[in-house]
Amino acid sequence: MDVMTAIKGRRSVRSFTDQPVDQDMLLKLLEAAVWAPSAGNGQTWRFVIVTEETMMKKLKMVSPGLLGDPPAVFVIAQDMALSKQKGGQMGPETLTKMDSAMAAQNIMLAAHAMGLGTCVIASFHPGAAAKLLDMPEQIVPTLMVTVGHPAVKPPPPKRLFEEVYWFEAYNG
Amino acid sequence: MDVMTAIKGRRSVRSFTDQPVDQDMLLKLLEAAVWAPSAGNGQTWRFVIVTEETMMKKLKMVSPGLLGDPPAVFVIAQDMALSKQKGGQMGPETLTKMDSAMAAQNIMLAAHAMGLGTCVIASFHPGAAAKLLDMPEQIVPTLMVTVGHPAVKPPPPKRLFEEVYWFEAYNG
Numbered sequence: 281m282d283v284m285t286a287i288k289g290r291r292s293v294r295s296f297t298d299q300p301v302d303q304d305m306l307l308k309l310l311e312a313a314v315w316a317p318s319a320g321n322g323q324t325w326r327f328v329i330v331t332e333e334t335m336m337k338k339l340k341m342v343s344p345g346l347l348g349d350p351p352a353v354f355v356i357a358q359d360m361a362l363s364k365q366k367g368g369q370m371g372p373e374t375l376t377k378m379d380s381a382m383a384a385q386n387i388m389l390a391a392h393a394m395g396l397g398t399c400v401i402a403s404f405h406p407g408a409a410a411k412l413l414d415m416p417e418q419i420v421p422t423l424m425v426t427v428g429h430p431a432v433k434p435p436p437p438k439r440l441f442e443e444v445y446w447f448e449a450y451n452g
Numbered sequence: 453m454d455v456m457t458a459i460k461g462r463r464s465v466r467s468f469t470d471q472p473v474d475q476d477m478l479l480k481l482l483e484a485a486v487w488a489p490s491a492g493n494g495q496t497w498r499f500v501i502v503t504e505e506t507m508m509k510k511l512k513m514v515s516p517g518l519l520g521d522p523p524a525v526f527v528i529a530q531d532m533a534l535s536k537q538k539g540g541q542m543g544p545e546t547l548t549k550m551d552s553a554m555a556a557q558n559i560m561l562a563a564h565a566m567g568l569g570t571c572v573i574a575s576f577h578p579g580a581a582a583k584l585l586d587m588p589e590q591i592v593p594t595l596m597v598t599v600g601h602p603a604v605k606p607p608p609p610k611r612l613f614e615e616v617y618w619f620e621a622y623n624g
Contacts, residue, residue, distance in 0.1 A: 281454065282454070282455075283565040286455045287562060288487050311613070314611045317462075317560070323616065325616060326616050326617070326622065327617040328617070374549055377546055381549070385558065389455050389459070389561070390459060393454075393455040402491060413621050414623070415622040441482070441483070444486065445482050446500050447500070448503070448504050450529070450585050452498065452591065
């Protein structure tokens with residue numbers, strides 16, 4: 281699928297069929313994730329893919345944003361100690377969030393091109409999710425992306441365009 | 453260009469030819485940006501595209517990460533007041549950074565598919581850049597993306613893969 285078609289066709293999908301996502305598809309999405317850029321090529325991201333039913337239920341209990349019944353969730357965590365070592369204070373506070381988000385966007389675009397639906401989720405309790413997933417102290421979940429076969433194709437929400445850009449200087 | 457080809461072929465380009473980027477290409481990249489997802493569909497992003505030589509020189513003076521001579525720079529700012537209103541404290545601190553990064557990734561992938569080179573930049577002085585670009589207090593630059601015709605095609609840096617993912621729980 282063409283890049284621009286994927287960018288414009290991707291939707292936030294929150295309703296999935298019961299069909300699981302094949303492991304080779306999940307690995308392809310991981311591959312898309314790790315080809316995102318990262319601050320100083322630090323690649324401080326760490327991914328846990330949850331597919332097992334009991335773990336998914338527990339994860340949902342600590343994640344208000346995790347709606348519906350996705351067959352798979354990518355938990356994008358960051359090694360905050362490594363990030364601080366590489367990027368100073370800006371690493372854990374800012375760069376890790378941006379790196380995770382760029383990796384998430386790659387996952388979502390690649391998934392859409394494969395006929396899968398996704399939704400990015402920032403509303404969860406990082407500490408509780410980390411404990412659940414056996415993460416040591418320096419590994420902190422930053423974003424989640426649900427993945428599954430879409431049960432519905434949501435309509436595109438209206439996009440602002442002319443209102444949000446200017447050339448050379450802000451003129452809002 | 454196919455999504456996965458763009459994801460894997462995109463490089464961080466820091467050396468550009470003198471050729472300017474056509475305005476219709478810049479607008480196409482903006483279109484890619486605004487089709488990124490945003491927290492609660494808030495679309496709190498605001499874009500200033502700098503192409504004018506004097507402004508570019510000034511912008512470089514406040515942006516240590518802005519290297520080389522790109523013919524265009526997307527300054528991705530956020531309306532922090534609007535973000536706080538929509539998402540509470542998590543808006544300005546976290547969601548704005550992630551939204552900007554997902555928009556940046558769309559710009560970079562779309563640009564690569566159009567034969568353009570890009571580099572995402574987080575190292576700049578937000579306050580100084582905001583002042584330079586006439587941004588009011590609540591509009592804060594979060595990320596920049598340089599855009600131009602690549603003078604070189606950098607080799608891909610090595611990607612971690614097997615070392616950075618696990619299924620069901622962290623096992624680092």
